[in-house]
Amino acid sequence: MNIIIPIKQVPETSNVKMDKETGTMIRDGVVSVINPLDLYAIEAGIQLKEQFGGKVTVLTMGPQAATKALKEAIAMGCDEGILVSDRKFAGADTWATSYTLSEAIKHIGEYDLVLAGERATDGDTGQVGPGIAAWLDIPLATYVSKIDEVTSNNITVERLVEEGYQILELPLPALLTVVKEISNPRLPTLRGKKKARVSEVPIMSAADLQLDDARIGLKGSPTKVVKIGYPKVTRGGKIVTAVGEEGTNEAVEGLIKFLESKELI
Amino acid sequence: MSYVWTIAEQSKGKLRDVSFELLSRGRKLADTMDTKLCSVLMGSHVSDETLQELIYRGADEVYFIEDPRLENFIVETYSKVLSDLIKQYKPHSVLAAATSSGRTLMPYVAIQVKTGLTADCTELDIEEGTNHLLQTRPAIGGNIMATIKTPDHRPQMATVRPKSSRSLPIDKARVGKIIRLQLKDELVDPRVKVVGFRKDAEEFVNIEEAEVVVSGGKGMKKQDNFVMLRDLAKHFDGVLGASRDAVDRGWLSYPHQVGLSGKTVSPKLYIAAGISGSIQHLAGIKTSEYIVAINQDPDANIFQLADFGIVGNLFEVLPKLNARLESYKKEGK
Numbered sequence: 001m002n003i004i005i006p007i008k009q010v011p012e013t014s015n016v017k018m019d020k021e022t023g024t025m026i027r028d029g030v031v032s033v034i035n036p037l038d039l040y041a042i043e044a045g046i047q048l049k050e051q052f053g054g055k056v057t058v059l060t061m062g063p064q065a066a067t068k069a070l071k072e073a074i075a076m077g078c079d080e081g082i083l084v085s086d087r088k089f090a091g092a093d094t095w096a097t098s099y100t101l102s103e104a105i106k107h108i109g110e111y112d113l114v115l116a117g118e119r120a121t122d123g124d125t126g127q128v129g130p131g132i133a134a135w136l137d138i139p140l141a142t143y144v145s146k147i148d149e150v151t152s153n154n155i156t157v158e159r160l161v162e163e164g165y166q167i168l169e170l171p172l173p174a175l176l177t178v179v180k181e182i183s184n185p186r187l188p189t190l191r192g193k194k195k196a197r198v199s200e201v202p203i204m205s206a207a208d209l210q211l212d213d214a215r216i217g218l219k220g221s222p223t224k225v226v227k228i229g230y231p232k233v234t235r236g237g238k239i240v241t242a243v244g245e246e247g248t249n250e251a252v253e254g255l256i257k258f259l260e261s262k263e264l265i
Numbered sequence: 266m267s268y269v270w271t272i273a274e275q276s277k278g279k280l281r282d283v284s285f286e287l288l289s290r291g292r293k294l295a296d297t298m299d300t301k302l303c304s305v306l307m308g309s310h311v312s313d314e315t316l317q318e319l320i321y322r323g324a325d326e327v328y329f330i331e332d333p334r335l336e337n338f339i340v341e342t343y344s345k346v347l348s349d350l351i352k353q354y355k356p357h358s359v360l361a362a363a364t365s366s367g368r369t370l371m372p373y374v375a376i377q378v379k380t381g382l383t384a385d386c387t388e389l390d391i392e393e394g395t396n397h398l399l400q401t402r403p404a405i406g407g408n409i410m411a412t413i414k415t416p417d418h419r420p421q422m423a424t425v426r427p428k429s430s431r432s433l434p435i436d437k438a439r440v441g442k443i444i445r446l447q448l449k450d451e452l453v454d455p456r457v458k459v460v461g462f463r464k465d466a467e468e469f470v471n472i473e474e475a476e477v478v479v480s481g482g483k484g485m486k487k488q489d490n491f492v493m494l495r496d497l498a499k500h501f502d503g504v505l506g507a508s509r510d511a512v513d514r515g516w517l518s519y520p521h522q523v524g525l526s527g528k529t530v531s532p533k534l535y536i537a538a539g540i541s542g543s544i545q546h547l548a549g550i551k552t553s554e555y556i557v558a559i560n561q562d563p564d565a566n567i568f569q570l571a572d573f574g575i576v577g578n579l580f581e582v583l584p585k586l587n588a589r590l591e592s593y594k595k596e597g598k
Contacts, residue, residue: 013406013525013544037526094372095381121525122405125384127372130340134376139457140340142369145519158463160520161365162471163276166337167461180526181519222381226399227412233551234569241563242577251575252585255557256593258573262555264477264501264534265593 001054001150002111003045005078006101006132007038009062009069010122034069037117039076041176043183044147045115046077052150055079057108061089061100067201075188075196082108086206091218094123098131100216103209105136113155114175118143129177139170145181266300268326268354270420272347272361272370273306273319280306280315282474283362285432288323290389290425291360292433294398297391300357301325305350307343309336313443320441323433327441332448338366341454344373349452351378356420358398360389363424364473371424381415382422385529387429387552398423406525406548427474428531429552470504470521477503477534478553480523482546483510484539484560484579491516493583494538500590501534508540524549539579542567559583 012033034042045056058073060066061084070081084104092100105114114133119126126142133140141157145165149156155172158165160179188196206216214220238258242251259265271291273284288304295302304324306316309332319327330346347370351359359374361367363385375382387410388401397414398421404411415421472478479498481491491505498505507517509524523530525545535553540546542558542565550556550570558571559582568574575582 011405093381094384095375098372098376124404124406126368127375127382127384130369130372131376134344134373140369140373141457142340143365156460159365162281162474164462164464166459167463168339169458169460171456179519180522222375222379222415222418223383223413224416225411225413229410229412230408231403231410233408233547235556235572237556237568237572237574239563239568239571239574239576242575242582248577248581248585251577252582252589255573255575255586256589258557259534262534264555265590 001048001052001113003048003054003056003113003115004059004105004108004111005038005041005045005056005073005115006059006105006128007042007069007073007117008035008060008120009033009066010035010120013121032065032068034072035117035120035122037119037121037180039117039185040180040183041115041117041178042073042076042078043185044178046186047183048113048147048150054112057082059084059101059104059108061085061092061097061104070201071196071199072188074199075192076186077192081199081201083201083203084209085203088206088213088217091221092216093221093223094125094127094131095222096216096220098128099135099220100209100211101128102132102135103211104204105132107204107209112172114138114173116175116177118177118179126177129175133175136175139174141168141170141174142177144176144178147182266298267357268301268303269295269298270303270305270356270359271324272359272367273304274362274364274366275306275308275311278308278310278312278315280318282432283364283367283427284319285322286427286430287360287362287425288319289433290430292323294358294389294391295325298357298396303328303356305347306330307335307346309333316443318435320443321435321437321439323439325441327443328446329443330446330448334453335448337459338370339454339457339459340369340373341457342452343370344377345452345454346448347374348377349449351420357396358421358423360422361424363426367424371422375422378420380418380420380422382424383413383415384424385426386423387426387531389423389425397421403551406544407551426529426531426552428476472504472506472521472523472530473528475504475530475532477501477536478506478523478530478532479503479536479538480506480508480540481511481516481538482508482540483514484541485511485516486539488516490580493587496587497536497583497590500587500594503532503534506530508546509543537567538583540567541565542570
């Protein structure tokens with residue numbers, strides 16, 4: 001089973017603190033990591049390879065520095081990484097990004113499955129996975145929480161929707177976007193890290209992929225950002241301290257008054 | 266002037282609330298441009314009365330594509346039907362809910378009709394002079410708000426976060442046209458099959474569309490203690506949520522998880538009990554209307570986002586709060 005996993009390098013946010021004065025995120029010294037939600041796709045892909053054989057290829061679009069994310073994925077157990085990189089790709093929205101990645105996937109050649117994280121934690125759109133499926137015209141299942149069965153022609157998956165889990169059977173090749181429930185990502189092994197160090201990561205440029213300039217980068221993006229605002233996150237609400245029996249009663253009474261004033265009870 | 270479209274959603278012939286929330290958004294936009302608002306629904310066995318409610322809640326026209334093959338959401342077929350309609354009628358803009366189906370359908374259609382799409386918007390407006398749709402959305406975990414437009418492609422498309430707007434009340438004086446359309450056979454994609462449906466053992470919750478979410482975190486100490494939150498949620502007809510910590514400990518199942526690796530919620534009231542408020546958790550609750558936090562640690566991040574916070578012992582505060590809400594309900598004060 002040949003699996004392709006498009007991933008994204010994002011700013012690491014797990015240790016980020018909030019600025020108490022401005023109420024915004026402190027972004028100084030933030031390092032880049034594999035999008036945390038992509039780790040579930042990587043783990044699911046490695047497990048499928050372990051079960052059925054084949055190859056797992058990770059793919060990312062980004063600057064040269066994104067090679068680090070690909071090497072991390074190789075250290076976890078992916079077989080190879082490919083960097084799709086070109087100045088011309090800068091400023092791509094989800095439409096142009098999914099076009100570029102779908103062309104890279106076509107260029108890689110034969111595959112049975114494309115696995116993607118549900119969304120990236122920075123852009124937070126969740127549109128690139130479905131977009132790639134549309135460009136490739138292959139069946140799509142989003143929010144996949146479990147793979148029930150894989151046969152030579154089909155894959156049966158459960159997808160988390162509002163009322164429960166919808167069970168779908170898709171012919172291969174197909175694209176799945178996955179949620180956290182699907183797997184528990186492993187840590188890179190020492191052997192994996194060694195392998196990652198010596199791995200060559202080929203680069204595909206716009207010319208290599210013979211891409212249409214009108215469909216890539218900022219120029220090829222139908223959406224344009226017109227304004228960025230930094231909302232104040234802190235609300236400066238009323239904070240009371242509940243100490244002892246009486247203090248707790250007072251605090252609860254305060255909350256009841258608050259709920260009442262906002263017509264929440 | 267081309268129309269504003271909203272994509273209605275149904276489940277087993279019943280309209281989902283997001284359909285009406287979208288209409289209140291769409292109504293405002295259509296009125297600003299002095300054009301019509303049209304609601305598009307795909308499904309099977311939906312009564313006239315049900316369709317009429319879309320008119321009563323803001324639509325001028327309803328396009329209903331009816332066929333047993335549209336009973337379940339399957340993106341391959343739904344996208345072909347919607348793309349076909351868009352090419353035929355050329356709407357000004359298309360709004361769908363940022364639900365599991367909306368967030369699957371719209372990116373697929375955006376590629377097919379070659380236009381831009383903005384995800385999970387919390388504000389929509391019309392730019393004066395150009396009639397461009399201004400689409401504002403939170404990004405980077407809610408730390409920035411980006412306003413985006415699609416200047417040169419049509420239609421302009423956006424998904425809209427559930428619960429980020431209120432539905433309009435039913436207005437029976439409103440009149441509109443219901444147009445039933447037949448499904449064209451060539452648009453049916455037979456590749457993907459729905460083979461089943463599974464629900465959680467306990468009542469399945471849809472935390473993204475709940476009015477009130479009561480969440481517990483590590484501070485709840487053990488699963489049994491969630492009984493107190495279940496009781497608290499009942500007072501508000503709310504649902505249970507959980508931090509990642511609580512889900513990873515197995516206290517509640519993954520569909521309850523709020524935050525970056527779980528669900529983003531925008532309820533009227535969010536109550537966080539024993540949740541310190543990691544950046545990832547806060548990202549999932551920032552657009553809640555009111556946030557109440559109960560936590561032992563006065564320095565917990567969650568208090569920065571709280572509209573009302575209680576620093577104290579959960580196991581003393583929660584029983585008293587539940588008892589007080591009980592007496593409030595009985596006495597009305």
